[in-house]
Amino acid sequence: MSSVIFETPSIQIGKMVRERRLELGWTQLQLAEFAGVRQATISSLEAADEGVKMQTVNKVLIMLGLVSLTPEFK
Numbered sequence: 001m002s003s004v005i006f007e008t009p010s011i012q013i014g015k016m017v018r019e020r021r022l023e024l025g026w027t028q029l030q031l032a033e034f035a036g037v038r039q040a041t042i043s044s045l046e047a048a049d050e051g052v053k054m055q056t057v058n059k060v061l062i063m064l065g066l067v068s069l070t071p072e073f074k
Helices: 009-024 028-035 039-046 054-063
Strands: none
Touching (some): 009 054, 028 039
């Protein structure tokens, strides 16, 4: 019987954030400053802490260029 490893959306987002941040050559502190959040929040997000607010996740994803704003959300 093979085991299937399932990644939650929190884990997937955390990995995406970390990978993109490193691609850009940014520290967690730099990303936090750019996104207007605390460094501890970036650390929590990358660690798949499900307590990070969706609004904060969106701010970070936008700052990293992983999502963009559409006209109706501006």
